[in-house]
Amino acid sequence: MDPSQRTSENSLVQNEQKNEEQDKEQKNKNILDLLPSTFTQFLKDNNINLEYFQEIENFPRYIRLKPDIKVSIEELKKDLGTDDVQKIDYLCNFYSIPENVKIVNSKYYSQGLLYGIDLSSAAVIKSLDPQKGEKVLDLCCCPGMKLCNIADIIGAEGKAFGVDINETRLNTCRSIVKKYKLDHIIKLELADGTTYNKESQFDRVLVDAECTHDGSLKHLAKFIKNQKAVIEDMQNNAKETIDNNEQNLDKKQNNLDFKSSNNKDAENPSCQLDDDQVESLNQTADKQVEQNNTCNQEETNQSVDTLDSQIKENQKVPQLQKDKKQGTEKKISNRELKRRKKQIEKNNSNIYTQKKVKKNEWSMEDFQERVLDPIKLQNIVDLQKKLLTNGFKLCKEGGYIVYSTCSFARNQNEDVVEWFLNEFKDQVESIHPFNNDVSNMPACKPGFIQNTVRFDPFVSKSGGMFVSKFIKKQKQLQN
Ligand SMILES: C[S@@+](CC[C@H](N)C(=O)[O-])C[C@H]1O[C@@H](n2cnc3c(N)ncnc32)[C@H](O)[C@@H]1O
Numbered sequence: 001m002d003p004s005q006r007t008s009e010n011s012l013v014q015n016e017q018k019n020e021e022q023d024k025e026q027k028n029k030n031i032l033d034l035l036p037s038t039f040t041q042f043l044k045d046n047n048i049n050l051e052y053f054q055e056i057e058n059f060p061r062y063i064r065l066k067p068d069i070k071v072s073i074e075e076l077k078k079d080l081g082t083d084d085v086q087k088i089d090y091l092c093n094f095y096s097i098p099e100n101v102k103i104v105n106s107k108y109y110s111q112g113l114l115y116g117i118d119l120s121s122a123a124v125i126k127s128l129d130p131q132k133g134e135k136v137l138d139l140c141c142c143p144g145m146k147l148c149n150i151a152d153i154i155g156a157e158g159k160a161f162g163v164d165i166n167e168t169r170l171n172t173c174r175s176i177v178k179k180y181k182l183d184h185i186i187k188l189e190l191a192d193g194t195t196y197n198k199e200s201q202f203d204r205v206l207v208d209a210e211c212t213h214d215g216s217l218k219h220l221a222k223f224i225k226n227q228k229a230v231i232e233d234m235q236n237n238a239k240e241t242i243d244n245n246e247q248n249l250d251k252k253q254n255n256l257d258f259k260s261s262n263n264k265d266a267e268n269p270s271c272q273l274d275d276d277q278v279e280s281l282n283q284t285a286d287k288q289v290e291q292n293n294t295c296n297q298e299e300t301n302q303s304v305d306t307l308d309s310q311i312k313e314n315q316k317v318p319q320l321q322k323d324k325k326q327g328t329e330k331k332i333s334n335r336e337l338k339r340r341k342k343q344i345e346k347n348n349s350n351i352y353t354q355k356k357v358k359k360n361e362w363s364m365e366d367f368q369e370r371v372l373d374p375i376k377l378q379n380i381v382d383l384q385k386k387l388l389t390n391g392f393k394l395c396k397e398g399g400y401i402v403y404s405t406c407s408f409a410r411n412q413n414e415d416v417v418e419w420f421l422n423e424f425k426d427q428v429e430s431i432h433p434f435n436n437d438v439s440n441m442p443a444c445k446p447g448f449i450q451n452t453v454r455f456d457p458f459v460s461k462s463g464g465m466f467v468s469k470f471i472k473k474q475k476q477l478q479n
Helices: 003-034 037-045 052-058 073-080 119-128 145-154 167-179 217-262 269-294 297-323 327-348 364-372 374-394 414-423
Strands: 061-065 094-097 114-116 135-138 159-164 186-190 202-208 395-405 428-431 452-455 465-472
Touching: 037 364, 061 119, 073 094, 094 119, 114 145, 119 145, 119 202, 119 395, 119 452, 119 465, 135 145, 145 159, 145 167, 145 186, 145 202, 159 167, 167 186, 202 374, 364 374, 374 395, 374 414, 395 414, 414 428, 414 465
Parallel strands: 135 159, 135 202, 159 186, 202 395
Antiparallel strands: 061 094, 061 114, 395 465, 428 465, 452 465
């Protein structure tokens, strides 16, 4: 190949790369537009890569089989009705399947032999590393997927204690435990994990703490999908407004033409003013489309105000017309104004507070409440510290504690670990959740401090998860 040909090929590749980057940037921008600025600030503060959100819609889902079941991958494919079943080698009896496969139709699922569980959750149990016959405590156990995983590993010679403060969730957990025929291994207790007390100490303690759940990106994916639908609705409404306004403009122009040929008074300023206002409403509707795309709460609120005063202005028009004895005009204008006002109000309803969400889906209020409310956040961090402290107390010397959350927030993760290590400096030691061996767990990345790891959609194709592990030192070894 001559050098000039090579140069042009290189520049073609470079251009393609540039285009791809621009596409990515544009996609990120679009997604950013769907999220309120407070939330995107939260993402930035916690180093949450926006590309996560591109990935979520393409996530696989994961299944785990009970350890004692011998099923070939071919049988599994047949049972699940898909050829796309991939074995995940670094997790025991673990597979990825396409997102749209409904496991409720699986015969193995109905027989209690197959679980739906996220990769990051199974990784937490791999980090806890329970052994056959051990006594293990799960201090925040509901709904119970990790607890069942523990029970499957420790077997009938072991005992798994599951504690949760929420009775309803505990009842759900109870039926899951029953379905998977693990009631002889698992003991469930309704209790506050911060004060739960047992004389005998545990070989391993899992503190999968209550958190803001912002790592549950599936919620986010649904939220974004909902927001997209809301925005599309609003765009359609705004377009309808523009079309209607244009039609009215034509009608008014015809009226005006008709009147000017019959009545000199028709060229009155109020008619002119009305047409201007139709035009200005069209512009407002255009702006509305833009604003709806921008999705900035403050801006949306501002436009409500602008439109309100616009409507008030419009309402003065019929009065002026009445003064000028334009009876028929008044009738049309009032009706038209009411319709416009209704349309504008419909368009203007704040998209973040629209309750278009179904049960189990997040609205913007859920986000605000879960992730952004500073008082709630502080309470959660306090709770996490108390749970970890009690988990530490209940663990036997030489035993292991795993602290995990499904939040990306540093203050619920690394900051809690740093506090814990400082508080119990002579009594605990942090150890790497996967023995610092990438082949043990390729699907995670280092956390912000030593011996901590993070799962995220980008590196793990899973929900977000933070994992840390400690060993409780034996007294004679403590300094
Ligand atoms: C992240 S979820 C645990 C998920 C669970 N480990 C699993 O894998 O299915 C947190 C749980 O903590 C529970 N929780 C909150 N405060 C608690 C407390 N003070 N004591 C015990 N459990 C608590 C909640 O009810 C919730 O079920």
